[in-house]
Amino acid sequence: MTVVGVLGELLLTAGVLILLFLGWQLWWNDAIMAGQQSTAASDLSAEWLEQAQAAQADTPLPAPADYGEPVVGPASYPNGESFAVMYVPRFGEGSQRRIAEGTGLDVLNSEYLGVGHYPGTQMPGQVGNFAIASHRSAYGGGMHEIEQLQLGDAIYIQTKDGWYTYRFRDFEYVTPDTVDVLAPVPHHPELTPTDRIITLTTCNPLYSTDERIIAYGVLESWQPSAAGPPADIAAAVASWGS
Amino acid sequence: MYGALWRVLPGPVWLRIILMLALVAAVVFALFTWVFPWVDALVNPINVTVE
Numbered sequence: 001m002t003v004v005g006v007l008g009e010l011l012l013t014a015g016v017l018i019l020l021f022l023g024w025q026l027w028w029n030d031a032i033m034a035g036q037q038s039t040a041a042s043d044l045s046a047e048w049l050e051q052a053q054a055a056q057a058d059t060p061l062p063a064p065a066d067y068g069e070p071v072v073g074p075a076s077y078p079n080g081e082s083f084a085v086m087y088v089p090r091f092g093e094g095s096q097r098r099i100a101e102g103t104g105l106d107v108l109n110s111e112y113l114g115v116g117h118y119p120g121t122q123m124p125g126q127v128g129n130f131a132i133a134s135h136r137s138a139y140g141g142g143m144h145e146i147e148q149l150q151l152g153d154a155i156y157i158q159t160k161d162g163w164y165t166y167r168f169r170d171f172e173y174v175t176p177d178t179v180d181v182l183a184p185v186p187h188h189p190e191l192t193p194t195d196r197i198i199t200l201t202t203c204n205p206l207y208s209t210d211e212r213i214i215a216y217g218v219l220e221s222w223q224p225s226a227a228g229p230p231a232d233i234a235a236a237v238a239s240w241g242s
Numbered sequence: 243m244y245g246a247l248w249r250v251l252p253g254p255v256w257l258r259i260i261l262m263l264a265l266v267a268a269v270v271f272a273l274f275t276w277v278f279p280w281v282d283a284l285v286n287p288i289n290v291t292v293e
């Protein structure tokens with residue numbers, strides 16, 4: 001066999017290996033990690049719900065109208081600590097993810113986390129901007145279906161304190177250095193916020209990292225953990241882990 | 243290279259095809275289980291944040 005023949009076969013092999021790697025990264029490993037992250041989120045959600053219901057056993061719950069101002073948790077958490085669960089029905093079944101502090105690869109590429117909170121941005125329910133990031137494709141793709149969001153779609157954030165219901169408002173497409181989208185009033189760091197908003201950031205276009213797609217939402221309502229999940233997702237949440 | 247492997251494999255053509263497929267499956271398994279996770283940690287990370 002000639003040298004050229006062997007070289008040709010080696011090059012063909014290299015090409016096949018690269019395609020295999022991309023297939024592994026974008027679909028195989030993505031699907032496995034999505035399942036693991038989803039299960040981890042379900043576990044955390046159920047744990048908080050049980051704790052809240054146990055603690056609530058003695059005291060009667062206020063009427064839904066009297067939940068008052070949203071409870072806001074600590075201003076920050078140690079890097080990598082999961083403090084919330086995100087569930088967006090539009091993203092489909094199994095799309096629930098843990099939200100952990102920090103947007104490093106240790107959070108975003110984690111097999112049980114997947115969504116990261118930008119340190120220094122506000123917390124769920126707080127006046128200002130609760131800003132989070134996740135992969136669009138690969139590593140569980142916590143925001144894979146982001147472009148499917150429609151005006152008014154619910155974005156549920158659960159913490160140990162309760163459920164925060166945000167409603168999707170609009171998209172924005174920006175360059176990766178547009179950090180102003182994280183400001184308490186996006187693009188206006190000098191302004192004092194009055195709204196409670198959520199900002200989702202991920203890659204755009206799909207399978208590229210050239211741009212970022214930003215999805216903004218506004219807080220609609222809040223209910224304490226002991227009240228259980230919002231009625232619209234009660235059945236979905238109950239089915240998690242089964 | 244692959245021609246030599248084909249000649250080394252024993253048995254009739256149908257058995258060689260099965261052996262070939264088994265070898266490919268074993269290689270893909272090893273790649274998916276050990277090699278690709280290792281490579282993944284080495285190559286440029288996929289950045290999704292604004293910074």
